[in-house]
Amino acid sequence: MAENNADMLHKEYWDLNYVSGPLVFLENGERFPTGAILDVHLTNGELRQGQILEATSTHAVLQILQGTRGIDVKGTSVSLKAEGARVACSEDVIGRRFNGTGQPIDGLPPVVPDKELDINGSAINPVSRDAPNDFIETGISAIDGFNTLVRGQKLPIFLGSGLPANEIANLIVQNSGTKGDDRPFVVVFAAMGITARETQYFLNAFEEGGKGSQVVAFINQADDPAIERIFTPRCALTVAEYLAFEKGYQVLVVLTDLTNYCDALRQVSSAREEIPGRRGYPGYMYTDLSTIYERAGRIRGNPGSVTQIPMLTMPDDDITHPIPDLTGYITEGQIVLSRPLHRQGIFPPVDLLPCLSRLMNNGIGEGKTQDWHREWSNQLYAAYAEGQRIKKLMAIVGEDALTPLDKKYLKFCNEFERKMIGQGFDRRDIEDTFRIGWELMGYLPKSELTRIKASVVDQYYKSAEDLAAEADGIEAKIENA
Amino acid sequence: MAVAETQQTGKLVRIAGPMIEADGMHGVQMGEILRVGKLGLMGEVIRIEGEKIFAQVFESTEGMYLGEAVEATGAPLSAELGPGLLAGTFDGIQRPLKTLQESSGDFIGRGITAVALDRNKQWAYTPVAQIGQQVVGGDTLGTVPETKVIEHKILVPPGVSGTIASIKAAGDYTVEEVIATLEDGTELKMYHKSPVKISRPVHKFLPPTEPFLTRQRVLDMLFPIAKGGSAIIPGGFGAGKTVVEQSMSKYSNAQIIVYVGCGERGNEMAEVLTEFPELVDPNTGESLMNRTILVVNTSNMPVAARDASVYTGMTLAEYYRDQGYDVALMADSTSRWAEALREISSRLEEMPGEEGYPTYLSERIAAFYERCGNAILCGSDATGDNPRKGSLTAVGAVSPPGGDFSEPVTQTSMQVSGALWALDSALAYRRHYPSLNWNKSYSLYFEGLKGWFDENAPAGWNDRRQQAATLLQRENELMDIVQLVGPDALQDAERLILEVARMIREIFLQQSAFSDNDAACQLDKCFGLLESILIYGEECEKVLAKEIPLTRITDLPLREQIARLKEEPNDGFTAVKDKVIENFKQALGALEAN
Ligand SMILES: Nc1ncnc2c1ncn2[C@@H]1O[C@H](COP(=O)(O)OP(=O)(O)OP(=O)(O)O)[C@@H](O)[C@H]1O
Ligand SMILES: [Mg+2]
Numbered sequence A: 001m002a003e004n005n006a007d008m009l010h011k012e013y014w015d016l017n018y019v020s021g022p023l024v025f026l027e028n029g030e031r032f033p034t035g036a037i038l039d040v041h042l043t044n045g046e047l048r049q050g051q052i053l054e055a056t057s058t059h060a061v062l063q064i065l066q067g068t069r070g071i072d073v074k075g076t077s078v079s080l081k082a083e084g085a086r087v088a089c090s091e092d093v094i095g096r097r098f099n100g101t102g103q104p105i106d107g108l109p110p111v112v113p114d115k116e117l118d119i120n121g122s123a124i125n126p127v128s129r130d131a132p133n134d135f136i137e138t139g140i141s142a143i144d145g146f147n148t149l150v151r152g153q154k155l156p157i158f159l160g161s162g163l164p165a166n167e168i169a170n171l172i173v174q175n176s177g178t179k180g181d182d183r184p185f186v187v188v189f190a191a192m193g194i195t196a197r198e199t200q201y202f203l204n205a206f207e208e209g210g211k212g213s214q215v216v217a218f219i220n221q222a223d224d225p226a227i228e229r230i231f232t233p234r235c236a237l238t239v240a241e242y243l244a245f246e247k248g249y250q251v252l253v254v255l256t257d258l259t260n261y262c263d264a265l266r267q268v269s270s271a272r273e274e275i276p277g278r279r280g281y282p283g284y285m286y287t288d289l290s291t292i293y294e295r296a297g298r299i300r301g302n303p304g305s306v307t308q309i310p311m312l313t314m315p316d317d318d319i320t321h322p323i324p325d326l327t328g329y330i331t332e333g334q335i336v337l338s339r340p341l342h343r344q345g346i347f348p349p350v351d352l353l354p355c356l357s358r359l360m361n362n363g364i365g366e367g368k369t370q371d372w373h374r375e376w377s378n379q380l381y382a383a384y385a386e387g388q389r390i391k392k393l394m395a396i397v398g399e400d401a402l403t404p405l406d407k408k409y410l411k412f413c414n415e416f417e418r419k420m421i422g423q424g425f426d427r428r429d430i431e432d433t434f435r436i437g438w439e440l441m442g443y444l445p446k447s448e449l450t451r452i453k454a455s456v457v458d459q460y461y462k463s464a465e466d467l468a469a470e471a472d473g474i475e476a477k478i479e480n481a
Numbered sequence B: 001m002a003v004a005e006t007q008q009t010g011k012l013v014r015i016a017g018p019m020i021e022a023d024g025m026h027g028v029q030m031g032e033i034l035r036v037g038k039l040g041l042m043g044e045v046i047r048i049e050g051e052k053i054f055a056q057v058f059e060s061t062e063g064m065y066l067g068e069a070v071e072a073t074g075a076p077l078s079a080e081l082g083p084g085l086l087a088g089t090f091d092g093i094q095r096p097l098k099t100l101q102e103s104s105g106d107f108i109g110r111g112i113t114a115v116a117l118d119r120n121k122q123w124a125y126t127p128v129a130q131i132g133q134q135v136v137g138g139d140t141l142g143t144v145p146e147t148k149v150i151e152h153k154i155l156v157p158p159g160v161s162g163t164i165a166s167i168k169a170a171g172d173y174t175v176e177e178v179i180a181t182l183e184d185g186t187e188l189k190m191y192h193k194s195p196v197k198i199s200r201p202v203h204k205f206l207p208p209t210e211p212f213l214t215r216q217r218v219l220d221m222l223f224p225i226a227k228g229g230s231a232i233i234p235g236g237f238g239a240g241k242t243v244v245e246q247s248m249s250k251y252s253n254a255q256i257i258v259y260v261g262c263g264e265r266g267n268e269m270a271e272v273l274t275e276f277p278e279l280v281d282p283n284t285g286e287s288l289m290n291r292t293i294l295v296v297n298t299s300n301m302p303v304a305a306r307d308a309s310v311y312t313g314m315t316l317a318e319y320y321r322d323q324g325y326d327v328a329l330m331a332d333s334t335s336r337w338a339e340a341l342r343e344i345s346s347r348l349e350e351m352p353g354e355e356g357y358p359t360y361l362s363e364r365i366a367a368f369y370e371r372c373g374n375a376i377l378c379g380s381d382a383t384g385d386n387p388r389k390g391s392l393t394a395v396g397a398v399s400p401p402g403g404d405f406s407e408p409v410t411q412t413s414m415q416v417s418g419a420l421w422a423l424d425s426a427l428a429y430r431r432h433y434p435s436l437n438w439n440k441s442y443s444l445y446f447e448g449l450k451g452w453f454d455e456n457a458p459a460g461w462n463d464r465r466q467q468a469a470t471l472l473q474r475e476n477e478l479m480d481i482v483q484l485v486g487p488d489a490l491q492d493a494e495r496l497i498l499e500v501a502r503m504i505r506e507i508f509l510q511q512s513a514f515s516d517n518d519a520a521c522q523l524d525k526c527f528g529l530l531e532s533i534l535i536y537g538e539e540c541e542k543v544l545a546k547e548i549p550l551t552r553i554t555d556l557p558l559r560e561q562i563a564r565l566k567e568e569p570n571d572g573f574t575a576v577k578d579k580v581i582e583n584f585k586q587a588l589g590a591l592e593a594n
Helices: A165-175 A196-208 A232-246 A258-271 A285-293 A322-330 A339-343 A373-397 A404-421 A430-441 A454-460 A464-480 B097-104 B217-222 B241-251 B266-278 B304-322 B334-347 B361-370 B408-416 B425-429 B446-456 B461-485 B492-509 B523-545 B550-554 B558-565 B573-589
Strands: A016-020 A023-026 A037-041 A047-056 A060-064 A077-082 A086-089 A097-099 A115-118 A157-159 A185-194 A215-221 A250-256 A297-299 A305-313 A333-336 B009-016 B019-023 B032-036 B041-049 B052-057 B069-076 B078-081 B123-127 B134-136 B140-145 B151-155 B161-167 B171-173 B178-182 B187-189 B192-195 B204-206 B230-234 B256-262 B292-297 B326-332 B373-376 B389-398
Touching (some): A037 A060, A086 A232, A115 A232, A157 A322, A165 A250, A215 A232, A232 A305, A285 A305, A285 B334, A305 A322, A322 A333, A373 A404, A404 A430, B032 B052, B052 B304, B140 B178, B230 B241, B241 B256, B266 B292, B292 B304, B304 B326, B334 B389, B361 B408, B461 B492, B461 B523, B492 B523, B523 B573, B558 B573
Parallel strands (some): A097 A215, A185 A215, A250 A305, B230 B389, B256 B326, B326 B389
Antiparallel strands (some): A023 A060, A037 A077, A047 B009, A086 A115, B009 B019, B019 B052, B032 B041, B032 B069, B078 B192, B123 B171, B140 B151, B178 B187, B204 B373, B373 B389
16 A cells, blocks of 8 residues: 555656556556546646546556646656545535536635535435425426426436527426425536537526526536546536535536537547447446436435436437437436427427336326326327327328328327427416317317226317317307407 | 455455456455455455456445455355345345445445344244254244245255254244254254355256236236246336336235346335335235345446346345245346446456457356246255245346347347347337337247136136237238228228227237226236227127128227226226126127118
8 A cells, every 4th residue: 555645645756657548557556546636747837637547556547637638758747636536515606617627617716615525426325215206397398298307307308419409408497496395496507518609508598597696517618628528427416416415405407418428438438448339438338327317316304306407419319329328228218309390390399209207107196287197198198109100101101091080190190299399488387288288189089088087088178179169159259249 | 244254365456447356365266255455345256367366346446545455255245044134125235225324324335244134133933843853955944924924934054954953942033043953063043145146956947837927918918927937028218127027026926026126226216115115915915015125236336236136136036935935036127237247347358249248148147047947945845745836937127228139138138038028119109008019029938828827817818819919910911001002992801900909909908007907907807808809809890791881880989988998997897897898799789781
């Protein structure tokens, strides 16, 4: 074991042996513990940071956060900065802006920490977890009605480049302090490799929505060092856990864009010459991502919660790409965006069929939304899927070859996309979402609605013809008056 | 898990994530458990090169220095087997999560040692064996009411035999007290340890003959498996693997459930932990937890412990089988286990096989499913007229990347398990649950179970099953035509086939795990529902024969009535169903050509 820690601190070593990609190899593996953060002193006086990834008797592998350009093996030295990566936690972080490794970038002095916590956190003991069950009304029908978000959930948005995902994330942020809930609420925003324009969009939108003072931002932009991105979500989540579980906040964490994060991981992996997994991403990416996504939830007897909205770009709109695929295997559902709907001018362009919220059941039902919410949603889902199937069939065989029932489904499907999914930028409350759903079911014969209890159908169902007649009646009345 | 006295001590010479190397470890064995570093983290030897060993560590190695000490313990990774396992929640190396919570709070700390079985708890023991009796491994020394529903049999450990010299009278004892001694001085307690990577012996495996009933219609009717059999459930994310595994844990006809959450979500475990204690086991009227053991190693817990979790779970399952129970092991997800093997293997710089998995992947997966079976148990009565029997059924979830089944874990698992329950994302997208693809799935047990169904299921079971399978097949063929020329081109008779097939899919095959009355479907209801759809089809055929167009039939509100049948409870289902059948027979019989 190396010398006493206090002596080791700041002591410089000229151990550099060789440099490859974002990695530097040190000659001596015994000086620093794995996970240690080192200061790297460049010949030109510049200071960078690195983390020990692996130690052997012959060498240590050091990952340089800000990249290795300009590092030489002769003049560059390293010294121990900390035994592990830590971030300053305090309620004073609220309203502040930090870089991807937790250093302030808002011109204000560093936060006086209440605690300095290891950014890797530790796994929540599964027996300590409390099942998430508070409905968050986002105001978006595709989510509230069909893929309900609950407090403590991790629900990612899978987007394609150029699709308006940021706007959707912002709507969620703006609406996520639940109604009638006066528990303190805070947004933790972590940007990984996004453009300055996107960062500005988020910060302005939070500000305009009146959430500006409730935001903590960790920002690593496209032109910031890529390796720092590996630290960004961890810093953000450490602060989030601190605020939630030590200070009782309802924390909403927006992470964007995980695709850039994964690319940084891949870069490190290939520099380590590891055997690549699918599409060159490391074989341990599932495990790595889980150490981010699993940091959401609630704890028994604790008032706080961490809800996560990770956002990621599906390369080539491909949901089977390793990044969305591994994410979907870890998160509690996903909201998927659709390019065809976007092209049709539908906002939000949510591709409903592949969407899922696994915790929906906990957030809905009697006393929360409606006791028939689940059936209502299943019925509309099934009908929409059937409509889409018929739409595809029609493209091959033509409309004339369809049965009368098929045509009804087709009509339903189109109206569903237009009225239910395509709500526009306005917030829609859950009661409206339900009402529109029942209206849309009117395009289908009552006998098709077998997924909903007969008594409920009897109470709410009105055929499109009846509705039209009613509307005429009302108009006539208005005219008469 | 307790540890034997310290043996060899060496020093850390490499730390690479979950893998370490240590020097100066002369004489340690493959699979031996180590205590690594100042924190004393548990590790397992996975390669030996002279005095140097390679080990996988079951906790995070972050913050360790080279040069820290590594101690061998002399024992392989073992599970503690005795009363106190049921209703428990353990991590991959069998530490009770409650104990971890007491010592490190809501977040799991490192370097905590915790024994699986409570050393202070007193159990009400009743002896069965007597002084002077000859016993061998597997014989029952006595019993303990472990939970309200399960009597725990205290077994003579495998490999131990002799004559009982002394045995304690009925009374309350802790697991550490000696309850019996053999003439050679061997002391027996209410628990023993068993190495997890070695299967516990049985006297003889028997061909499986009874179904493991899942209470899921599509499985019990179309792809049933046997008690002692195995099945895999591959499917993309969100396809419904966990829901199926959990439904089986709740409703299946196994007596004991061991649920292994291997590399999956923490919230899912929280759900089980909140839901199960409140759920009543339909067979016993008691809380489901009383027959359940959870082994939990979530995705963000150390990766090497995932490997351990699968074996720990299997060993616990075997132990209850050895007591004569029908045990079911649910492993969710075996892919995460395979990935753990891959990760460790790549740190060892082994030559990778397909997709980077180690070349011994198939061997490990095969060895896992080989531990299932329907067996005559070890014991003095094994060769007698009435030997004790037990069974171990395993169902493994598989999470293929991109939902593509051609990958190594799905392919190898398919070769060694007896049934494939293939989930299909396209069906899940349509909210057709369970999203089991009836064209791709199969069960090798069906032929062997036919006899059982003939005798025990409602009459006509096997025939109706065949009819349903044929109709679904016909639907496929007809849909191919529709895809080319549109539904208009079909005759009414063909349209009727499509209509009945659609009813089979939507009414019979779909079954919501969230429905109060339909989450679990008993054989009577399962059969009755299918029968009513098929009889409806037959009656409609008769109507078509009268040259009445199909639209006149489908205009009647009959399909709807059959659809609503599935929301009827299991109790009294047959009577309700008979009424519905009578009703549609009448309505259809009344149709006349005009
Ligand atoms: N039988 C079912 N009845 C009703 N809903 C179901 C059923 N099966 C699955 N679902 C729905 O699908 C969701 C996802 O199912 P589940 O969590 O079992 O998927 P999975 O295959 O285990 O996914 P992953 O591989 O990501 O863990 C559930 O949360 C539920 O909403
Ligand atoms: Mg699952």
